[in-house]
Amino acid sequence: xxxxxxxxxxxxxxxxxxxxxxxxxxxxxxxxxxxxxxxxxxxxxxxxxxxxxxxxxxxxxxxxxxxxxxxxxxxxxxxxxxxxxxxxxxxxxxxxxxxxxxxxxxxxxxxxxxxxxxxxxxxxxxxxxxxxxxxxxxxxxxxxxxxxxxxxxxxxxxxxxxxxxxxxxxxxxxxxxxxxxxxxxxxxxxxxxxxxxxxxxxxxxxxxxxxxxxxxxxx
Numbered sequence: 001x002x003x004x005x006x007x008x009x010x011x012x013x014x015x016x017x018x019x020x021x022x023x024x025x026x027x028x029x030x031x032x033x034x035x036x037x038x039x040x041x042x043x044x045x046x047x048x049x050x051x052x053x054x055x056x057x058x059x060x061x062x063x064x065x066x067x068x069x070x071x072x073x074x075x076x077x078x079x080x081x082x083x084x085x086x087x088x089x090x091x092x093x094x095x096x097x098x099x100x101x102x103x104x105x106x107x108x109x110x111x112x113x114x115x116x117x118x119x120x121x122x123x124x125x126x127x128x129x130x131x132x133x134x135x136x137x138x139x140x141x142x143x144x145x146x147x148x149x150x151x152x153x154x155x156x157x158x159x160x161x162x163x164x165x166x167x168x169x170x171x172x173x174x175x176x177x178x179x180x181x182x183x184x185x186x187x188x189x190x191x192x193x194x195x196x197x198x199x200x201x202x203x204x205x206x207x208x209x210x211x212x213x214x215x216x217x218x219x
Contacts, residue, residue: 004044012104014038020051028054037061039091039101063093065124089120096133096156107154110137110165110172117176121183130180131197137173138204148214149207167212174205 006014016038018031045053071082092098097116099109113133120126133155140157143149151170152161184190 004040004042009102010104012102014040014102032059037094037101060090062090063095063129065090065093065126065129067123068125069122085119086123089116089123093120093124093126093129096129096136105159107159108133108136108156109154109169110151111153111169114172114175114179117172117179121179127180127184130176131193134173134177134180134197134201137176138200141173141204141207143207144211146210147207148211149204150211151208164211170208170212173201173208177201177205 016031016033018029020029043056043058045056047053073079073082091101092112094101094106096108097113097120098106099112100106117130121130137151137155140155140161141149141151150164151173153163153165153169154160155172180193181190184193
């Protein structure tokens with residue numbers, strides 16, 4: 001028969017096993033995985049014995065983000081496309097922006113984060129999450145005694161921390177800071193954002209820029 005394709009998941013098992021208690025011959029049981037989540041399009045279920053699968057439900061799971069904007073078209077294909085954008089974005093918001101929700105990484109790759117940041121800020125109230133993410137990048141920046149600082153490709157940095165990001169990835173720091181500034185409401189919210197984070201973010205961006213200027217490959 002046909003089976004779900006797993007090769008693109010690399011080392012991720014994406015497998016849950018539920019064993020009924022020994023001697024169970026009747027009754028209804030509900031299984032829901034804890035301490036993990038899966039990104040998927042299709043689900044394959046295998047069973048042994050005489051157990052009957054009554055129903056299956058997929059539960060969407062991501063950081064709570066209030067809806068901020070809406071968009072509709074006369075053409076249904078465009079409406080479907082926009083709905084896919086919203087699903088793809090929300091599925092990759094798990095306390096920080098991730099590059100994918102199905103593989104063995106689920107890391108905060110910074111290029112993926114900034115490329116979708118304008119769209120995300122228009123569709124969701126994501127200011128708090130992005131503020132935290134910029135703080136993560138500043139924390140992960142490796143500052144040198146000469147006033148320079150290189151960024152990794154991933155933040156929060158749990159893997160690949162020693163790899164120095166090129167501009168396509170490091171651009172996340174100034175770009176998402178810019179997105180926060182542009183999309184934060186004028187008045188007190190924007191003034192509070194600048195007062196609390198402006199000097200720290202500016203220093204981090206300057207250190208990264210100084211690092212790029214010292215490289216043999218000129219950007």
